[in-house]
Amino acid sequence: xxxxxxxxxxxxxxxxxxxxxxxxxxxxxxxxxxxxxxxxxxxxxxxxxxxxxxxxxxxxxxxxxxxxxxxxxxxxxxxxxxxxxxxxxxxxxxxxxxxxxxxxxxxxxxxxxxxxxxxxxxxxxxxxxxxxxxxxxxxxxxxxxxxxxxxxxxxxxxxxxxxxxxxxxxxxxxxxxxxxxxxxxxxxxxxxxxxxxxxxxxxxxxxxxxxxxxxxxxxxxxxxxxxxxxxxxxxxxxxxxxxxxxxxxxxxxxxxxxxxxxxxxxxxxxxxxxxxxxxx
Numbered sequence: 001x002x003x004x005x006x007x008x009x010x011x012x013x014x015x016x017x018x019x020x021x022x023x024x025x026x027x028x029x030x031x032x033x034x035x036x037x038x039x040x041x042x043x044x045x046x047x048x049x050x051x052x053x054x055x056x057x058x059x060x061x062x063x064x065x066x067x068x069x070x071x072x073x074x075x076x077x078x079x080x081x082x083x084x085x086x087x088x089x090x091x092x093x094x095x096x097x098x099x100x101x102x103x104x105x106x107x108x109x110x111x112x113x114x115x116x117x118x119x120x121x122x123x124x125x126x127x128x129x130x131x132x133x134x135x136x137x138x139x140x141x142x143x144x145x146x147x148x149x150x151x152x153x154x155x156x157x158x159x160x161x162x163x164x165x166x167x168x169x170x171x172x173x174x175x176x177x178x179x180x181x182x183x184x185x186x187x188x189x190x191x192x193x194x195x196x197x198x199x200x201x202x203x204x205x206x207x208x209x210x211x212x213x214x215x216x217x218x219x220x221x222x223x224x225x226x227x228x229x230x231x232x233x234x235x236x237x238x239x240x241x242x243x244x245x246x247x248x249x250x251x252x253x254x255x256x257x258x259x260x261x262x263x264x265x266x267x268x269x270x271x272x273x274x275x276x277x278x279x280x
Contacts, residue, residue: 007185017196019189022179032172038088040171041124043112043162044095046243050135052110056092058134058141059112061148062127063087069268070147070156071127072120076271083120083150083268090114092131106241107208113170128162129248130259138256146260155264160250 006023014020026035069083095109112128130147133139146153215234245252266274 005182005185007182011185011188016192019192020185021189022181024177024179026177035174037173037175038115038117039119039169039173040113040115041119042168042170043114043124043128044109044166044168045112045128045132045247046106047094047104047108047110048106048244049241050110050132050244051137052092052094052135054137054141055110055112055131055135058131058144059090059092059114061141061144062090062114066148067150068120068123068148069150070153071123071130073122073126073161074156074268074271075121076268076275080120081268081272085120085123086117088115088117090127106239106243122161124167125161125164126159128167129159132162132244132248133159133259139259143259153260155267157259157262157264159259159262160248163247163249166247 007020010020065084065086067083068085072083074080074083090113092110092112095111112124112131114124114127130139130144134141134143147156215232217233218230219233219236221229221231
């Protein structure tokens with residue numbers, strides 16, 4: 001009996017931004033979650049005024065087996081009380097080669113790539129939020145060691161997570177799987193993604209042109225309505241580089257308060273007792 005065209009059938013009912021690429025036969029006991037050997041996430045962001053090299057150096061501190069309770073959203077309500085996880089690799093790099101040696105372009109994209117055996121709820125977004133603080137030199141790389149030391153810092157300081165839209169579950173590794181690609185579906189998917197890329201690339205170029213046009217605008221020196229001395233916006237110092245300013249949830253405070261000086265969230269034991277009292 002001929003196998004069903006699973007990818008073709010599923011893609012007909014899925015929204016346009018979700019595509020099934022291939023299928024693989026598995027044993028009855030297979031679990032996409034629990035049979036996964038390791039997962040790789042990527043988080044994309046513009047370099048803006050961030051110190052990418054410092055972020056990459058700091059990311060190495062995530063590697064190894066650690067208690068990540070201060071770098072996730074504790075999901076005690078669903079029975080998660082073990083926050084020990086193993087990170088196999090963590091890097092912050094340029095998406096395209098040459099970013100580290102070419103002229104500084106705040107629009108150039110970078111990525112945080114992290115591979116681990118398993119992850120906690122919102123763990124990658126919390127890890128990225130800390131890297132953003134380090135990249136802005138608001139925290140030192142040593143803050144990661146402090147947050148991973150749950151004997152010294154048993155309660156998570158209050159901070160906002162990185163936003164969700166740049167986060168991608170890039171790869172999942174399984175053992176002994178053979179993927180089958182339908183040629184017709186492959187052609188459809190590639191065409192669809194090329195069209196999607198073209199649409200976003202054109203919109204990106206339109207925005208870049210608008211920003212270049214604004215660089216030529218004569219803007220008043222200091223506050224005012226532009227009637228006095230003016231300077232071309234592109235020549236103002238320091239330059240405005242806000243490309244990454246919307247990548248952390250919430251409103252940025254005018255005065256930065258160091259993480260370890262902030263109020264702390266409820267600790268693990270208190271959370272467990274809370275749900276025990278509620279009978280959960």
